Amino acid sequence: MLEPDLFFEKLSENHKTVIDPTDVRKQLHEKLGKTPLESMDLDIQKLETTECIGYTRERFVFQASEDLIVPVYVLTPHSTATSFSSVLALHGHGKGSRELVGLLEDGSEDQTEPGIHQHAAVQLVKKGMKVFVPEILGFGDRKLKRDKEKTNSCFAMASTLLMAGSTLVGVRVFEAKRTLDMMATFHDVKQDQIGLFGFSGGGLVAGLTSVLDQRVAATVLSGFTNTFKHSILAMDHCIDNYIPDILSVAELPELIGLISPRKLFIEAGDEDRIFPIDGVREAVSRLETIYETNQVSQNLVIDVFQGGHTISGRHSFDWLQIELKRQ
Numbered sequence: 001m002l003e004p005d006l007f008f009e010k011l012s013e014n015h016k017t018v019i020d021p022t023d024v025r026k027q028l029h030e031k032l033g034k035t036p037l038e039s040m041d042l043d044i045q046k047l048e049t050t051e052c053i054g055y056t057r058e059r060f061v062f063q064a065s066e067d068l069i070v071p072v073y074v075l076t077p078h079s080t081a082t083s084f085s086s087v088l089a090l091h092g093h094g095k096g097s098r099e100l101v102g103l104l105e106d107g108s109e110d111q112t113e114p115g116i117h118q119h120a121a122v123q124l125v126k127k128g129m130k131v132f133v134p135e136i137l138g139f140g141d142r143k144l145k146r147d148k149e150k151t152n153s154c155f156a157m158a159s160t161l162l163m164a165g166s167t168l169v170g171v172r173v174f175e176a177k178r179t180l181d182m183m184a185t186f187h188d189v190k191q192d193q194i195g196l197f198g199f200s201g202g203g204l205v206a207g208l209t210s211v212l213d214q215r216v217a218a219t220v221l222s223g224f225t226n227t228f229k230h231s232i233l234a235m236d237h238c239i240d241n242y243i244p245d246i247l248s249v250a251e252l253p254e255l256i257g258l259i260s261p262r263k264l265f266i267e268a269g270d271e272d273r274i275f276p277i278d279g280v281r282e283a284v285s286r287l288e289t290i291y292e293t294n295q296v297s298q299n300l301v302i303d304v305f306q307g308g309h310t311i312s313g314r315h316s317f318d319w320l321q322i323e324l325k326r327q
Helices: 007-011 022-031 120-125 153-161 168-183 202-213 252-259 277-293 316-325
Strands: 045-052 055-065 068-077 083-091 130-134 187-197 218-222 263-269 302-304
Touching: 022 045, 022 202, 022 302, 045 130, 055 202, 068 120, 068 168, 083 120, 083 168, 083 202, 083 316, 120 130, 120 187, 120 316, 130 168, 153 168, 168 187, 168 202, 187 277, 202 252, 218 316, 252 277, 263 277, 263 316, 277 302
Parallel strands: 083 130, 083 187, 187 218, 218 263, 263 302
Antiparallel strands: 045 055, 055 068, 068 130
16 A cells, blocks of 8 residues: 555544643744734734714724734724723734724725624624624735735735744734734723634634633634544645644544633534534534633533525624623
8 A cells, every 4th residue: 555644643642631730832833933022012003984873983003013014994883881891803814903893995985795704893893792803824915925816815824934943823913913912902991801802813813812812701613613534624624723743632523622611612614615514513622621620611602504605693693792792
C-alpha cells in the first residue's frame, strides 16, 4: 500500500482529550504566534453617522497597533435607555463588515434579500443591543493593494505571518480584543453585559477571543462549531483557519469548551457542507460533557436548523439579548 492516508489520519487524531484549562490557554496564546505591540492610544475617530429606522449607524476607526488601523461600524438603538447590553459581531468570509450591517460593498444600502450574513447586526440592534462590527483584517477595506481584485487577502497575509512567526487568526484575535478595549471607552456600553457573535471564519476568531478574554459574558458561534478532523482537515479550507501545532494542545471542541462556565450558544445548519453536521454533533457531544462536568449544563444551548452555511438567528438573537441582561 503506497497511500499515505493512515499516516495523516493518525496526525489528525493526535490531540489531547483531557486538558488543564490554565495550561491550554497559555499554550493556545503561544500557538497563535507573535502579536503586534498595542498602541498606547486607541485614537478613536468618527468617520460618518447615518440615521436609520430604529437605530443610528456610525463608522469609527481606531489604532490597534502602530501599523494597524481598524474600522468599526457601531449600531446604537433609538431608545430612552442610557446604556446598553453590547455585542461584538464578527463576519465570515465575503465582502466584509458591510454584509452584517445591511450595506452593499460600495457602502450603499442593501435593498436585496440578505445573503448568508443575514444583516445580523441590524437584527441585533433592533432587539435593543448596541452592536460593534469591525472590518476583519484581510476583507473589505482591509485587503492588500495587490489583492484589490480578489475577495480577500487571506493567503497573502497568512503566508507572510507564518514566515514571521505569527498567524492570521492570532492577529485577528488581537484586533478583536482591541475592539473590546474600544468598546470600554463608550459610556453607554454596560461593561458586564458584553456578548460576542461570530459566523464562520468570524466564529473561529470569536471562539478563541472568548476563550482568552473574560470580558465576554455570552458567546454565539454560528456556522463554525465542529472538529478540526471533520472540517478544515477533511477538505480544502482557507489558510486563515490553520494554527501550527494546535493539535498538540487540543482539538477544537476542547478549545471552545474553555469558554465554560460562561454562556455559549451553538447554531448550525444541518446541510452545511463547510462545517458538516457530523462534526457538529461530535463537537456538541464533547461540549455537553465539558459543561456537565463544570455543572453548568444550562449555560450551553444548541440550535440545529434546516439549512446550509448561513446565520440563522431564529433563537440565538433572542438568547443573546436575554442572557446579557441577566448578567
